[in-house]
Amino acid sequence: MLLRTAPMAFVLLTTTFAAGIDSYNVTIDLVRCTNDRITVEVELPSTLSCTECRYVLPRSVPGTYSLDRYGRFVVDARAYDASGKILAVRRDDDDIVVKGRPVRIVYAVNDTWDDPAGSEVFNPTGSNIQCDTNVVLNFHAFVGYIEGAKNFPYNISVRKPRGFYGATSLERRSSTDTSDVFHARTYMELVDNPAMYCSPDTTSFDQNGVRVTVAVYSHNKRMRSDSVAAVLKPTLAAVARMLGTMPVDRYTFLFYFAGMQQRDITRGLSFGALEHAHSSLYFLPEGSGGENMAHEMIASTAAHEFLHILVPLNLHSEHIADFDFRSPQMSRHLWLYEGCTEYFQLLARAQDTLLEPEAFLRELLSNLRMMQMFYRTRRVSLVELSQRVLEPEYQKLYPVIYMQGPVVAFCLDVTIRQLTGGRMDLLGVIRELMRKYGPNRPFRDEALFDEFAHLVHPALREFFRRYVEGTELPPIAECLQALGYRYHDSTQVETYQFELSALSLRRSSEEPIVVTRDTTNPFGFRNGDTLVRINGILVTPENKYELMSKYIWAPQSPDTVRVLVRRSDGLVELRAVPTKGYRTARYTFSAEPSPSPAVLEFRKQFFRKSS
Template identity: 25%
Template sequence: MTTHTPIRYRIAVTSPEAHQFEIHCHVADPDAAGQCFTLPVWIPGSYLVREFARNIVSIRAESAGQVVALTKLDKQRWQAAPVKGELTLIYTVYAFDLSVRSAYLDSQRGFFNGTSVFLAVEGKTDRPCEVEMVGPSAARYANWKVATSLPEAGAARYGFGTYRAKDYDDLTDHPVELGDFTLATFEACGVPHDIVFAGRHNADMDRLCTDFKKICEYQIRLFGEPAPFDRYVFMTVVLGDGYGGLEHRASTALVCSRDSLPAAGETDIKTNYRQFLGLVSHEYFHSWNVKRIKPASYAPYNLSQENYTRLLWAFEGLTSYYDDLTLVRTGLIDAASYLELLSQTITGVLRTPGRLVQNLEDSSFDTWIKYYRQDENSPNSGVSYYTKGAMVGLALDLTIRQKTQGAKSLDDVMQLLWQRYGRDFYEGGGKGVGETEWETVAEEATGLDLKGFFNHALRSTEDLPLPELLASAGVKWQLRAPQSGTDRGGWLDKPKAGGVTIGAKLGSDSGLVKLTHIFNGGPAEEAGLAANDVLVAIDGLKASQANLDAALAKAKVGDKLDILAFRRDELIATRLTLQVSTDNTVGLACDDSDADKIARRRAWIGV
């Protein structure tokens, strides 16, 4: 067996105030014809070509202390001239993207994904990699630490020094947090888990450990012990306002708002903490579903271009179904809270006219040009494979339970996928799920003919039969008109019937009402209003969300509103004729009318 010398990287925090990392890439035996290097254009889990090479500020090559000619071949590739002996590439990367997808560095903290900073050595990406992390030298950075799920290769835990990876793919799948962060540790099914928070906060770390542990142990046991990693790291940057996450094989990078975290002494689960726990659950579930059970087109990833699949509904949508389901099954939230979240997801899809235009397979395939590039017309032209995919997960789970009299569920499908594709992915050759294989596995796991279900759910634009399916699981369905501009869905004991609409989605712009989306065929479109128009006055009164809600509450179909609005810097005046509000808002509640319904609901959500 041939043993290859590892590719050695060095990443140094040389200039935090200028937001720059300096990286060295050392190749012991470069290609005799001239070694090529390339940087990914996208990061797995976020399906958009992001052109990370644009952040390379300077780059040069050396061998034996001598400068080596370096030619740029295209937007992301460089080739060094042939050399005898070793070759080192030296370059700086500008890092000021305060998200989970790229890299960030300032005098307070640093963060990077490998796809943003580590150039791949073409032809040698299967080799082991070593990376030396070097901290800033100034005394004020003396307390900086390192958080990553990369195994140490000489570095102390949480310390600067050398870490290792099996290959380039492994190297780029372990993000790194740098700084004087808050750290807490717990065990789930015998596996150590770190919680890392960067940024100002007063979170109750003990409670976070307790709540995270419930999520982690449930999901590990759902797929079957042992966990697919030896250690896991949750790394979160806390901001005044922020939300997001990105999964990795043994860690996740998260963004949360400061007020979403529980303070010491708080015992309830406030709405924004519930949302944060759902995010944690979502990204952790990805450790199985997409990091190891993954589409064949991602096995392996081609990071130089788009990778297409029609299966994102299964990998993102079903993960979105299980994230909140995990919270209720672990007792972190109660049944009423779970049904409220579910009703809001369904409401969001029903309020998207594009669900009747684009099917779920096409939504998955077009993610590169649609989901991550949404514009003012997106609600009219497409549907989210996250939210519609979660609804399909719900419908599929309840269909399986109903047709098998509770003997099988979606859990059985996920477990078979894990056994067949995920459990040995990184050790057994990395076989991904073919474009038609997911449906075949679902039929095998359940013993059902599900072809009609999948044709309806994935390849048509017809709505799912959720009222009937939920009724079979002991849940009442309420379809009603929205009660106000802030009504996101949920059960109401006495909802107001009917109502009127202006046919637009509203946002805020410096305290003013902004039309963010105009729905096709609605009053706003017919009145000539457009996305990004800012309302100035409604019937002679200063426009606000409150007075718009008040005007709509007392209006009837056919009434007219005189609108003044700014389009860019031009004032326009128009008259808008109100239409009847569509019943597109869902409420869900427990149906306890008989013992069978209660038993079926408990078997499904666990409470």
């Protein structure tokens, strides 16, 4: 659904208010909490007067690109006037509509995480209410505003169980063992600063002038804030190196690590995060894929969310600047907000030592492979996908923006460097636009492509016409060639495999126990074997899946694989040699055998390598 921006005067029909120090005073009670439900009490600003007041609960929030209708989780609404008289309330479009002059609205809130009705709400944007262990307060899921009056300040009092700490980047006015008081200047600011309550586990450090706080909740206590901070430090250093100066002076990382057995909330294994101006909130698995995989996921996700400080947080169109929580308008520039951000997180790590240049290119191209799974019938342009992303048919295609988007950004970066003889790059153009516009000065949604062309070169307009407004795949072969690599759309590659039917590991156990019914497997695995070593490497609960993938499910070489297992009758060494085969690989590349000095120089500049 695409709606054009309605004139603001339109919304103010029944509401008049005077701006001032008057505010919303909200109490959120995490102590009186039953069945994952808490009570919220909202005192309205005293200068606000309306005869039929619509208390809006957002249908969507910035950065999510989906319709989630948070009002669905608000129940038992009551409203009172100045004399304490109860007023008539009706629900309309998930909002609360009050007849009369309310001064106070009270209601209960259910969480989105384990509510069957909330299953389509992405956890980093939703709410978790487990008052004994963890509460995730994305404030838009708990608090609304009277229509036309979202620019009043908010004072938020949270009553909390003893021993709980509320981590947030929201301004903290006071704090005791049993309560916190926070302040936000507007509704937008409140929504942009989520909080997570649980037993404290936080680590703080300074990185390139940014005061960083890491708060962690880990369901089985597998992850700790100090080890997460150790992953974030070099990641942020790489980001700082790419950016030159950091765009913020403080930042909070809020991590919820889910256990794999928490099926009610991990659902379709949809993990991820949501960005904010001074924080980001993560919902990630505690990890059974090994420490490396967990660290890689933390590093790449955190770099992505942090880099959102560029776009859309400091450069965006009018649809985001004055976000319409009731009828959200979708910008055509998801390629910029999500595509460029994902590209920059890869580039930052490739320009540092965290990602080898060829691994960077492999990551980019593997996105194209995944993209094909979504484009079974027809390919849509990134502009069309952006503008219609709230429609169910397009919502299904949404992940494509993280696959095609970064490749488009990569080709755009290469093209900008080529058109300007290396004088400009994509980051430089975005910086230039941030100077011209900025967080409080949105650009016109339809004018951005022309702005880019104006800053860089008239020929750049053609790039957008073909690859962003049009449905052509970005010119990946030319872009790889510019860096001294040869692109192969489709090629035959050698593969190795073991003839194993249904060989897995027991899910109910931490121990690496083999599950198989196949008695003729080439290793001679028996059901119930406990893995001890694979090719000499000790198998642990943390690395078991990683080792199984690398050596048994998808062996990387034709070499014999040795597995030491424990059985009732002792230790046994099993061996097998993988069989060789061929498969068609799409979107691959190889190094140009003798690239010209100009190409090598371009590559050096691109990856900012000194030699």
